[in-house]
Amino acid sequence: MKIHKDHQRFRQIVKGKIREDLRKFLTRGELLGREGKRIISIPIRGIQTPHFRYGDNNDGGVGSGEGKPGDQVGEGDGPGGTEEGRHITEVEVSLDELADILGEELQLPRIKPRGKQRITSEKDRYSGVRQTGPESLRHFRRTFRRALRRQIIAGTYNPDDPRIVFERRDKMYRSWKTVLKPQSNAVIVYMMDVSGSMGDEQKELVRLEAFWIDAWLRRNYEGIESRYIVHDVRAGEVDRETFYHLREDGGTRISSAFRCAKALLENSYPADEWNIYMFHFSDGDNSSEADSRECCKLLKENLLPQCNMFGYCQVASAYGSGNFINVLHEHLPDEEEMVTSRVNGKDDIYDSIKAFFSKGK
Amino acid sequence: MFIALTTELREWAERIAEFARSEGLDFYDTIFEVLTVDQVNQVAAYGGFPQRYPHWKFGMEYERLRKQHTYGLGKIYEMVINNDPCYAYLLNDNAVVDQKTVMAHVYGHGDFFKNNTWFSKTNRKMMDEMANHATRIRRYVERVGLEKVECFIDTCLSLENLIDPHSQFMRRESPRSAVPRRPEDKKVATRFPAKAYMDRYINPAEQMAAEEREIDEAAHDAVGKNPPAPQRDILLFLLENAPLEDWQADILGIVREEAYYFSPQGQTKIMNEGWASYWHSTIMTNYCLRDEELITYCEHHSGTLATSPGRLNPYKLGIELLRDIEQRWNTGRYGLEYEQCEDMDERRNWGKGKGPKGRVVGCDSPGRQKIFDVRKTHNDVTFLDEFLTPEFVDDQKLYHYRQDPATGRMVVVDRDFRRIKQQMLFMLTNHAQPYIYALDGNYRNRGELYLGQRHVGVDLDIKYSVETLKSIQQIWGRPVHLHAVIDETPILFTYDGEQGTQQQIDESLPAPANSVDGSDIPKREPIGF
Structure with a gap:
């Protein structure tokens, strides 16, 4: 079919092989899926040629349905489209399918569980x-x-x-x-900095990122357990709900979280039975150099040898110096298990996921 | 490439066409093609046509549609092309009841394409024309190379909304005619035909003199100006004035022609879909549904008309408003007496028992005649402006929403009729696209192009505007300027081919030959009710 040539060409542009000039117009997240009650945007690449168009400072729109003034309108996307005569319906997708779409879009390899061949x-x-x-x-x-x-x-x-x-x-x-299916288990340990500098915006980014991490790992493993650790200068394990909503003031001592994670793994998740994933979200503003060194030591000696991957995700914040990521790069330059990424806004989440999982570990 | 229509479907197509004609629909011959899902996705990516010029944007659309289908996010049910004969596509794995619904829907579109005034200037042989465009552009690809042609198409596509949809229906001053070349070409004041003894009343002398003065002034103003007046069809202005090679001019012309062809579909989305839905509903429920098909039909029909928060479904809005009009004209709910009635109870019960019972009321009812008239003359903007009523807004539970600056969430603001109507009209007018005019093709006597935005309450997106300006500069060759209003301050954006600048506009800057205030569109004023 003729369209295949056009399609091929489009794929090449997206991959950056030809027409470098169009790369700045790449967009993402056009498809809307629904998982349970939430609407999720799925990363699908597109190129938007520029037009003269209105900015976002317009007066909203018109919708239909129930609702009192002040009620939230569903996460709709503005006025109805102007596409030519055809009709598209929206259906629910399962989390598995979403993960597949994500995997295909970001070209993520399937994860190979490590260790011995597991029982089927x-x-x-x-x-x-x-x-x-x-x-x-x-x-x-x-x-x-x-x-x-x-x-x-x-x-x-x-x-x-x-x-x-x-x-x-x-x-x-x-x-x-x-x-x-091959039976293999994995545990995800999420750690988050809840010090004063991590605001609602940062937490929302963490939540979105964690959603996709969860989706992708669940697609790859049979049994998944998630554990949550929050910290400021002290760390403690919390449930999922608290993890996303807790807000503390005060300083940051990242090593406290690492120590807490170490204890958790030692008590419950021996490395020869579990695939271990650890993710740490922070704005990177650690309280002292000494503590940062302590962190690196903990990582190198205790955490990294045990886990499949340690992902450090630094969320941009107005207050933080964001230095921790540099400390990690400096002190642990050759650690294969450690992957870092920076997330400044929603658009960076997919790149971050890709960075974490592109090695298929 | 196409799968033949089965005997059963062919018979249905003929029967449904008969039903449609008996109800008064009037359409071009309609050819149904049965396609596989993948073929439908391809044709849909091509905007409904089997042949288009080579361009990645079709590949992008194809990928989106294919993904959407693979993951169960959406499925295309019908597609129709405004052409004579009309072409429509059926999906090969749809159930017969779906195919029948699609056929009835398609005849509705066909009738709309053929009879709605806004479509009257579209090329009815567009199927052939698109194939010609494809062939011509392929030839240029062979001659100058794919990359060069593709880049140029990208540039043109970035300007494709800079057309003047109304120019199809009126004679705008042709750019040069305002300045008479010979004395006998000079325009004279309009003189209405009148018998000699009536002449001084029908063509009063002072009126004639005033008009003569206006013409003289216009001619005087227009001397040395290009364009002589603000010009909305910027693509035409570029075609006539930019230094283009022949293949470039042809491609720009092709993009412009296709933009004009698709423009009425954008202007009549609500009416067109509403009309087609009205007819598939009427035809299916009156003529073609078998008992066992009813449930499937209802499920799909209600799926098509489903609403979701924060979005207006054009199918739903269109069909409901048409039915409302039909009902109102059947019960006499129009005219001065009705409009002036302020007793809500009385309005609600107006003409009760007068009209025929139920919704389906045959071809000769006044309501049915009215909606046939409406489908002939209106587009979405005039349709809503004229027929949206407070009762309708209430029944349809419409509300106005906007972003809450504190939380960033979209929230319901109110259900005020005026606000809702104003918002809807604004979203539809000019496709919610900014108005941009070519004001001067020889700015500062340096051959620079000066564009201006007519500001109607909303600022331009700066990032996109600057990029678009670059596209125009590539075609124009010399520096280009855009006069826009950002945060109530007039700003001049400039791109000279190497770098972009912006500056506040004040007296020190020379003025362009025309100003946006002289353009043909009145400023946004409160809409009267």
Whole structure:
């Protein structure tokens, strides 16, 4: 087909092989997916040729539905489009599919679990429907539709009293296929700096980044456990909810978090049974040089030898000096397990994910 | 490449066309092609055409559509091309009931394309024309090389919105005609035909003299000016004035022609989709649904019309407003007496029991006739301006939203009718695109190009404007300037081919030959109700 030439050319531009001049117009995140209740933008590359257009200081828009003044409008994207005569519907995607899209877009290799070949485990995946099954697997929507249809055809449907009664032959059940998967477990330890300089904006970035880290690792491992550690000058383990919402004041001593993580691993996650991932989010403003040195020592001697990867993600903040990333580069130049990235805004998240996982570890 | 239409589908296509004609629809012959998903994605990426010129933007669109489909994020149901004969595409793995719905929908679009005034100037042989464009551009690729042609197309595409959609329907002053070359070409004041004894009333002397003066002044003003008046069709201005090689001029012309072809589709999105949805609904529920298809039909119909927060679904808005108009004209809810009625109860019950029961009311009802008239003369802006009522806004639960500066979230502001209407009209007017005019092609007598934005309350995006200015400079060759208003301060953006500068505009800067204030569009004023 002719379009393939155009497509090939587009891919080459995106990869930076030709037409360097267009690279500054690259955009991302056009596709909107829905995972549970949240709408997620999926990184898909595009090139936007510049036009004269209005800036963002306009007066909002018009929507329809319920809502009082002050209520939040869904994370919609402005007025309806102006595409030519065609119609596109929006459907829900599973987390697995999202991770696949992410993986393909960022060209991430599948992760090879380290260590011995693991035992293969069986896993059931729902893949279709059938007419028999346990009630707990009844597919309500399909069943309802069949019953409604049967009643309309039989003439027993009354629009004024729309009661739908299922019969045995209406019922549809989910059916599954058993797939074999290598069993391997992983634990993700998230560490975050909650000192005064990490504001809501920074936390939102961390949350988004952690969402994608989670999605990608879950796609690659059977069992995933997540643990959360927060720190300012002291560190402690918290639950997920607290992790994202806790706000402390005061200074930063990163080594405290590393010490806490070390204890956690020693107690619960021996390295020969677990694939260990550690991510540390901070604005990089450590309190003292001495502590930074202490951090490097902890990393080199205790943490890095144990884990598949240690990811350090430095979030831009108005206050922090952001020096910690440089300290890491300086003191631990050749550590393969350590990957660092900087995130200044939402657009950097995908690059950061790519940096973390592009080695397939 | 195409899969043949099955006998069943062919018969349905004919029957549905008959139903549509019996309801008064009037469309060009319509050819249905059955395509696989991948083919649909390709054709959709080409904007509905089987042949387009080579360009990466089609590849980009194709990738987006393919991804969207692969991950279950969306599926294209129908696609129609405004052409004579009309071409429409069916997806080969759709159920028969879906195909029937699409056919009925397509005949609705076909009728709209053929009869709506805003489409009257579009090329009805665009299928062939697009293929010609493709061939010509391929030839240039062979002659001067892909990279060169592609770069130039990129430049042109970045300017494709700088056209004057209304110019299709009126005779704008041709650039040079304002300055008469020979005395006999001089324009004279309009004289209406009148019998001798009526002449001094129909063509009063002082009126005639005033008009003569205006013409003289215009001619005097226009001397040495290029353009003689602010010109919105910047692509045309560039075509006529920029130093282009023949292949470049041809490509710029092609981009301009295609932009004009697609422009009415943008201007009538709500009406066009509303009209097509109105007809697929009417035809399906009255003529073609079998009992067992009903559920599937309803599910897909309601999916098409679904609303989501923060977005207006053109299908939904269009069909509801058309039905509202039909209902109003069937129950006499129009005219002075109705407009002046302030008792909400009385308005709500106006004409009750007068119109035929239910929504489907046959071809001859006044409501049906009215919507046929509406589809002939209106575009989205005039459609909403004329027919949006407080009752409708209330029924459809429309609200006005904007960004809350404190939290950055989009929040509902209010449900005030005037605000909603004003906002909707603003979003639709000129496609929510800024108004940019060519003001002077010989600025400071140095052959520099001077553009101006007519500011209607919203500032330009600076980053994009500067990049676009570079595109124009590439075509113009000499430095280009853009007069824009940022934060209520007039700023002159300049790009001279090497670097961009900006400065505040004050008296020390020489003025261009024309000013935006002399342009043809009135300033944004509060809309009267």
